[in-house]
Amino acid sequence: MTMNRARYGLMGIFAASLVIQLTCFFVVRGRMWPEDFNGLILKLLEIYSAQLGLVLGGIFSQINNPRSDPPAAICWTAMTLVTLWNLLLVGRSMSFSVAQQDSATDLIKYFDTVGSGSAFLVAGAVAFFFGKGTEIAPANVRPGPSSK
């Protein structure tokens, strides 16, 4: 898997999850008070702002400076972890939108605790694929003293 494909794949997972959740909330906005709806949207954007900020920043800053391709295992591990983190949020949001009765306040608390508590799942992957400090060496070249 190429570096760019991995990056766009990760960005796609984040973006798709955000769009799915926003759609869920807009569909059921008539079933909650306007303040609760605003609170939910703000909380969701707040949670995704950290991840998507890094992702978009990484993509735009390195668009003309492509790095060498990472091993496929790293890509798939990153994809799995990012999917898992997003599923934790999307699953709860979808169950909220189809529930007969639920609480927007409880959902905001869930985002607060689970969203930030499980951020370790994506922190490493996002830093690796979208940060500036990591360089992937070509597969047949051993790093020498000059690489420090």
Added chain:
Amino acid sequence: MCIPARLFMLVVFTGTFLVQQPLPRSNNAGNPSISESSADRATVKVKSCVKVFIARGDPAYSLAYDYEFPGRAFVHVNGLGTIPGKGSYRYITRERTLEFRDASTGQILRQLPLGDTVIVAAKPPLTEVPPDNQFPSAYRSFVWDLPQSLKECANTVLGRYFRYYPHEDKDMTFLATTFTPLQLRGVPTGVLGQVALLLSFPYDPVTGKYSFHVQAIVREGRTLSDDFRPTSNPSIIRSADTFVDALIAEMKHSEKDEP
């Protein structure tokens, strides 16, 4: 009569008097299986007594009991007022004892300390009863001209939809209820309504009939939000009015319906 004879009679009289006094009652109101009975065959059986909060930090008991005072048409119960000599009640009370008195003389007939029959594992539930001053001053007036006691009919019918907290103030009886959900029509999906009532009586009493007032707090909620708010939504107000009409009709027919 000589002095020893007088002393003997005094001792016998005093002894007889003491023996006739009721023994101190144990704290058995919490035990639903225990009945109180005495020479006059009066019976009070507390079926359940559960601690609840009617507001934050305002504890009370949700009480249910059967009683019978043979030979008495009416008795007076603290907090509830004058009721028939036999019946079954279920309501919320702030009292710490259940006290039955003679309706005319005020003499205590039975006095039972109240205690929990069910200990809830966590904090007692919040059974919100709005304070009287939270009800809007607007009311609907109805006439009660039936031979049955309004209090008794209200106890039967209110118990199907609410818990209620009876109390008296200056010869007036107030029955404040908890909130109950309304069946709404013509509102979007996800909109909820609930109503709490305050019944007060008697007003304008004349022979055999009097008026009673019904005040209502109507609130609107959402299925995905926690809080309920006062509403001016005409559909919900109309549903609340329909509910009150049906409730009053049920109260007026409750006695006839019973076998």
